[in-house]
Amino acid sequence: MNRIKAKFEELRQLGKSAFMPYICAGDPTPELSRKLFKALEEAGADLIEFGVPFSDPIADGPTIQKASERALTHRISLRQILDLIRELRAESQIPIALMTYYNPIFRMGEGKFCAAAEEAGIDGVIIPDLPLEEAESLLELAPKHNLATILLVTPTSPPERIRRIASVSTGFIYCVSVTGVTGAREALSEEIRPVLTKLRKHTDKPICVGFGISTNEQAHTVAQMADGVIVASAIINVIESHLGHEANIVSNARKFAEELAKGVKGEI
Numbered sequence: 001m002n003r004i005k006a007k008f009e010e011l012r013q014l015g016k017s018a019f020m021p022y023i024c025a026g027d028p029t030p031e032l033s034r035k036l037f038k039a040l041e042e043a044g045a046d047l048i049e050f051g052v053p054f055s056d057p058i059a060d061g062p063t064i065q066k067a068s069e070r071a072l073t074h075r076i077s078l079r080q081i082l083d084l085i086r087e088l089r090a091e092s093q094i095p096i097a098l099m100t101y102y103n104p105i106f107r108m109g110e111g112k113f114c115a116a117a118e119e120a121g122i123d124g125v126i127i128p129d130l131p132l133e134e135a136e137s138l139l140e141l142a143p144k145h146n147l148a149t150i151l152l153v154t155p156t157s158p159p160e161r162i163r164r165i166a167s168v169s170t171g172f173i174y175c176v177s178v179t180g181v182t183g184a185r186e187a188l189s190e191e192i193r194p195v196l197t198k199l200r201k202h203t204d205k206p207i208c209v210g211f212g213i214s215t216n217e218q219a220h221t222v223a224q225m226a227d228g229v230i231v232a233s234a235i236i237n238v239i240e241s242h243l244g245h246e247a248n249i250v251s252n253a254r255k256f257a258e259e260l261a262k263g264v265k266g267e268i
Contacts, residue, residue, distance in 0.1 A: 003095035003123040004148050004171040007046055008206040008227060017223035018046040019264040020208060021257055022099065022232035024064065025050050025081045026071030028243055032250070033071075034084060036239070039254040041094050044261030049126065049230060052081055052100035059128040063233040066240065078104040078113075082120040089121035097124040097150060097171070110138050114145040124148030124171040132165060139168055150174050153199060155191040166203035172228060173199060175209045188218050196225055216263030223264045231260055 011018055021040045025033050040048055053071035057064060078100070085096060098117065105113045105127070117125065125147055130138070132151065142149045148171025153162055155176070166173060177192045192209060199207055209222045210230030214237075222229045238256045242248040262268055 002146050002148055002171065003093065004047065004097065007095050008172060011046065011227070012206075017226060017264050018206075018208065018228035019044060019219070019257075019261045020047040020049055020097070020210075020228050020230045021045050021235050021260070022049040022051060022210075022230060023235065023239075024053055024067040024071050025084060026053055026074050026076035027067040027236070028070045028239065028249070030071075030074055030076055030080070030084065032246060034088065035250050036253055037088055038092070039250050040235075040257050041092055043254045043257035044265070045094065045257065047095040047097060047228070049097045049099050049232070050081070050085065051232075052078055052098060052104055054101040054103065057101065061233065063236045063240070067236045078108060079116075082116050082122075085122060086120040095123045096121065097126055097148070098122050099126040099128070102127050102130045105138075110141055114138075114141045114147055117147055118145035122147065124150050126150045126152070126174060128152060132161070132168070143170070148172075152176055153195060155195050157195075157198075159198065162198050163202045166199060166205065169205065172206035172208050173203065174230070175199060175207050175226065177209050177211045177213070177222075188212065188221060192222065193225060216259045216268050219260050219263035220266060220268050223266070229260075229264045234260075 023033055023036050027033055053068035057068055139149055150171050151165045151169040152174040153165050175195055206227035208228030208230050209226040213219055213222055213229060213231050214234035219229045235253060238253050239249055242252055
């Protein structure tokens with residue numbers, strides 16, 4: 001069974017939500033992103049979203065844009081990231097969702113990418129700039145390689161589009177909590193509950209909420225509404241605030257992730 005599917009089935013039986021932190025592969029260095037991956041798993045992550053740095057990340061705000069820029073200074077490629085994940089798989093079976101823009105997949109070729117992703121140990125893909133209308137071939141290829149295709153729903157998605165996304169998304173559905181780009185925010189969006197209500201009318205698949213969650217209290221609140229909580233920019237902010245101090249980056253990211261995990265699990 002796909003690791004993402006198995007993890008959500010396990011958590012549902014326990015009555016728990018999933019904590020899913022994000023890091024950008026290669027940020028601030030490839031070796032540090034490897035250590036951060038391990039630290040997040042040790043901190044209580046249920047799944048990890050691993051980002052592929054891209055030069056034009058249109059869905060991302062300044063925080064993740066800068067993380068991509070730092071990673072790209074090391075000229076890290078999609079193939080190198082697949083190699084890194086393959087190495088991590090030697091010691092970890094945590095579900096991994098690869099967040100990538102479509103261009104690197106297009107350059108590799110969808111068929112080659114799906115085969116390489118399966119071989120590396122990736123469990124699902126999130127492609128924020130691939131519209132549903134243009135995803136047909138990938139939606140057909142991915143299941144042949146045990147890859148979940150995780151589609152995004154936003155507060156502005158019309159009802160028919162929500163229905164279609166809910167019907168074809170696998171692994172989980174990514175519910176974008178705000179209208180706009182990624183980034184930590186002081187308060188939770190009031191748009192979360194309405195969009196979750198719309199989604200629930202069309203599916204019982206797991207729904208994870210991301211964009212803007214930055215504290216354990218916010219994570220706790222979202223976990224009571226959704227099947228999973230995704231935290232990205234707030235973690236990247238911790239990394240950025242300790243640049244130049246490798247040990248501090250890893251230890252502080254782990255500590256912050258532990259607090260977020262407690263929030264998701266209701267231990268605040």
